[in-house]
Amino acid sequence: QVQLQESGPGLVKPSETLSLTCTVSGGSTSSYYWNWIRQPAGKGLEWIGRIYTDGRTTYNPSLKSRVTMSVDTSKNQFSLKVTSVTAADTAIYYCARDHPEGAGWEDWGQGTLVTVSS
Amino acid sequence: DIVMTQSPDSLAVSLGERATINCKSSQSISYSSNNKDYLAWYQQKPGQPPKLLIYWASTRASGVPDRFSGSGSGTDFTLTISSLQAEDVAVYYCQQYYSTLSATFGQGTKVEIK
Numbered sequence: 001q002v003q004l005q006e007s008g009p010g011l012v013k014p015s016e017t018l019s020l021t022c023t024v025s026g027g028s029t030s031s032y033y034w035n036w037i038r039q040p041a042g043k044g045l046e047w048i049g050r051i052y053t054d055g056r057t058t059y060n061p062s063l064k065s066r067v068t069m070s071v072d073t074s075k076n077q078f079s080l081k082v083t084s085v086t087a088a089d090t091a092i093y094y095c096a097r098d099h100p101e102g103a104g105w106e107d108w109g110q111g112t113l114v115t116v117s118s
Numbered sequence: 119d120i121v122m123t124q125s126p127d128s129l130a131v132s133l134g135e136r137a138t139i140n141c142k143s144s145q146s147i148s149y150s151s152n153n154k155d156y157l158a159w160y161q162q163k164p165g166q167p168p169k170l171l172i173y174w175a176s177t178r179a180s181g182v183p184d185r186f187s188g189s190g191s192g193t194d195f196t197l198t199i200s201s202l203q204a205e206d207v208a209v210y211y212c213q214q215y216y217s218t219l220s221a222t223f224g225q226g227t228k229v230e231i232k
Contacts, residue, residue, distance in 0.1 A: 047221040060220050094167050103173035104158030
């Protein structure tokens with residue numbers, strides 16, 4: 001079964017850029033949609049966006065102006081950047097792979113906590 | 119955005135009893151062309167990522183016990199745990215993936231043991 005692992009700085013200063021990478025093992029990044037989801041402590045889930053193997057992206061309209069995703073199939077990795085962060089961006093960030101039928105997200109990383117603070 | 123609203127926000131059920139969680143979407147999430155409802159259910163335990171339980175509103179994901187079942191169509195959906203076990207204590211979320219522009223979740227329902 002494929003495994004996903006998020007990595008990146010756990011602390012980001014306000015107004016700076018949050019950068020995370022998701023490394024995929026036990027499978028390829030080819031031919032799937034790859035997603036980023038976040039969850040503030042004690043709160044619900046928010047989909048950030050997704051990227052396909054060929055680089056096509058779809059972003060949550062509420063975050064679209066600040067989000068960029070990319071994929072590196074040679075490294076089996078995909079990445080997330082969120083610019084101009086504020087305390088409201090503090091959350092656990094998850095990466096996840098679409099179910100093969102495109103029906104929900106079957107495989108998830110364990111998540112990484114990103115705190116925005118000076 | 120399609121808004122997903124779950125009820126109740128929390129419920130306490132005795133071991134072995136039935137737990138029922140409802141999810142309502144602000145618009146239909148059914149495609150008539152394929153007769154499918156674009157609705158998934160997830161279970162999230164503390165400190166863990168969500169786990170996919172149900173997709174297409176009623177199809178159990180791989181390895182999910184058959185005490186979990188999903189039903190509904192259009193705008194109204196239900197997750198049922200037929201006989202609550204201790205390991206089912208968690209927060210449950212519904213999610214629509216009908217909109218390719220933005221997947222959205224319900225606010226979550228916390229299930230506890232009475």
